[in-house]
Amino acid sequence: MVEVSRLKRDRNDLFLFVFDREQWCPVFLIRLETPDLDRLRSLLGSAADNDPELNHGYRLDEDEAAAIAAASGTELELSGLDTADREYVLHWLHSIDTAPYLVHTGYELPLLLDGRKKLARMVHEYPPMTFDGEHRFDHWVAQGVLHREEIVEPFGRPMGEFLGFRTVYYTPKGEEWRIPALKLIVEASARPRGWNEDFERLEGMIFGYEDWQNDWWIDTGIQGGGFGGVVLCCSVDAAGLAWMEAAGFRALPPAAGPVLTIFPYDPVAVEKMLADAGGAALVSFVVPGIAVLNLSGPLDGSPWRLAADRVPELNKHLRRAVVVRARRG
Template identity: 55%
Template sequence: MSFDAAQLDSKDLEISLCRWRWRSSDRMPYLSHTRYELPLLLEGRKKLARMSDAYPPMKFEGEDRFDHWVAKGVLHREEVNEPFDKPVQTSHGQIYLGHRTVYYTPKGEEWRIPASRLIWDASGKSGGWNEHFERLEGMLFGYEDWQNDWWIKRGITGGGFGGLSCCCTMTAAGLTWIEAAGFRALPPIDRPTLTIRMHDWENEADQYAAMFGDPDSVAVGRFNMLGRDFMNFWKSQCGGPWELPAGSIAEFNRFLRGSVEIVARRDGAV
C-alpha cells in the first residue's frame, strides 16, 4: 500500500499513524467511533461526541475542525467547564485548574447532551457505572443494538466496567452445585480456603493447565467483581493468588457481577 501526500493538495498537513495490538478475542466486529468522531458525525452514523479532559489547555486536539462545521450550522456544540476546588499539580509539574467537556451532535440531536449528563449524574448516585449505563450511553452515541451487545459482553467478561476478571477451580461436586444454582454463585467447599486468581487473558490456556495441577479440580470458573469490593476481602491488596476462607464464600458471592462462566474443564468432566 502506498500513499502520496501531494495528492491531498495541502501545504500544512499532519499525518498521525498508530498501531493497536488486539488480542484475537478483542477484535471489534464493527468500527469504533474513537478517533473517527468527526466524519461519523458528518455522515450521520454518530449522534453524539464527547471530548473531555483537564484544563489548561482550553482546547483538545483537532477542535478547530469540529468547530468549522459548527460555524457552518451542521453540528451543534456545548461546552461545560468544572473548576477544581483548588489547582492540581502532577508529578511532572503540570497544573490543572479544572475539567472541561465539549459535546457535539448533528443538528436536531441536541437532546442527547442533557441525556448524557443525566446518565453520568445518575451513575454517581447509584453505586457507579455499570453495563446498563454503558448501554444507554452507547445508544446515545449512535451504536447499533448488536454493537452494544458485543461491547457490553466484552466489558463484563474482560474487566473495565464489568470489574476485575478472576478465576478459581472447582471439584466435581462444586461443578454440580454451580450448575444447579444456575451459575449465579461460587460453590461451597470442603477445604479451608478457595484460591482466587486474576484471569490471565494473554496466557489463559497455560493458566488453566497450571490450575489443573490440583488432582481434585475438574473445572475452572471465571467471574467478575468490582475492584473496590474485591479488595475488601484481603488484608494485602497486591500480588495474588488470594486465599478466600470457606466461611466467606457466601458473602463473597453477594458482590459477583453477572454469572460464573465455566471456561475450562478437565478431560472427562461433564
Template identity: 45%
Template structure:
C-alpha cells in the same frame, strides 16, 4: 408532512470538565458535541437515550437491552447480541477477570447459583483474554487440583483497586477478601473452561 423532512435533529454541546483539560490532546477542544437524529414523531427516543446514559452505576446488559430497543432492534436481535457479548467477554462494561476453582469450589458456586466466588481458600485472579483459549487451558494445566476457570466482571471501583499501581496481575486474594470481591460482582459468574474428565 408538507415540506418538512423525515428526520428530527437535536444537537447537545457539553463543556469538558476543567479537571480533564490538562489531559486533552488538543487544549482548544473544550466541548463534546453530540448530534441525534430520529424519525419525526419519535423524538421521545432522544431524552430516553440520554436518561439511560446518565443513569450511572456502570453499563450492564439491562442498559444494553434498553439501548437496543431505542435503536429499534427486535427482542431476538437484542437477545443474540447480549448472549454474544457475554460469551465473548463475560458481559458489558469493564475488564473480564478469571480464576481457577477446584471441584469443591465449583460445587459451591453451583449451589450459590453462580452468584459468588467460593470462600473456600485463597484464589488468584487474572485478567481474562476471551480470544485466548490456550491461556485458559494453560492456567488449568499448571494446577492439578483446578477443574474449571470462572470468569466474572467487577465494579469500576474494584477494578481500579486491583489495577492501582499499573499492575496487570495476577492478584492473590485470600479467604477474608473474597466477600469483598463478591460484593463487587457485576453479574453472575460464568464457567468458561472445564477440565475434561480423565
C-alpha cells in the same frame, strides 16, 4: 470521510497506522506482511527492550516508519494522502477492529463533525487534566460546531498518582439532550440489577449507532462475558466449584490459599488459561471498573493477587452470575 477496512486479527495483523493530527484519527493503514519481530525490535531500540511480542503501541516519525515498512518488505508510499500534520503508529490490530462496521472509538472527532456520531464521552484518570487530542475537539467547540461538558469526580483516596476521574462530553450542536439522557441511563444501572444488555443498547442508541450495529455488539458482548464492567477470570479447585454450584453461581468461593489470582478474561484462550492456572475449572465474572480500582488499583494486564479475606468484598460487586468457562477433563 475516513473509511478503514476492518480485518480479523491474527498474529500477522501488525499495522502501521497513519494518524492525522488535525482530524485526530487514523486515515490510512499498512499491513506489515509476516513481520520479523526481532528486526522490528532492533529498529525501535530501547523502547521495545521489555516488549518481545511488540504488544505495546509505538508512535513513530516518518523516517522510523519508512525503515520499519522496508524491513517488512513494504514501501511507505503516501504521496496521494492529503494530511500535512501526521504521525505514524505501530501496533497489532485490536479486537474491537473485527467489528463489521466502523466502531466510533478512535474516530470520534470526524464522526461527530460528519453527524454519524451523536455523542462522545472521553473518560480518563487525572492528573493530567486533559486527554490526548482535546485541543482538536475544543477547536470545534470554539467554532460553535460542537457542545462540550466536563465533570470531575475525585476518588475517595488517591490511587497511586491519580486523584479521580475526569469525563468530557461532546455532541454536535442541537444534540445536547443526549448528555443528560446518558447520565440517567448510568444512574438507573446503579440499581441492584446493574448494567446489562438493555442498558448497553440504550447507550448505543444515545451514541448514534444503528440497530443492526447494536445487535452485533450486544451478541458479541454476551459471548465474551457480558456487560457492566471488567470481565475477569480465575481458577477454582473442585471444592470451590462445588461451593459455587451450591450457591447458584452468585459468588466466588473462598480462596483455597492466601491469595486469589485473577486474570483479564480472554475468550479465545480459555483452555490455555486453565492449563496455566491449574485447578478444576476456569470461571469468569464481571466487576465494575471503579470497584477494581478500589480493590487493586489500575490493572496493567498482569495477574491481580487479591488477599483471600477480600474475596467477600469482591463478591459484593459482581454484576452477573459467575460463568464456568472450562472444566478440567
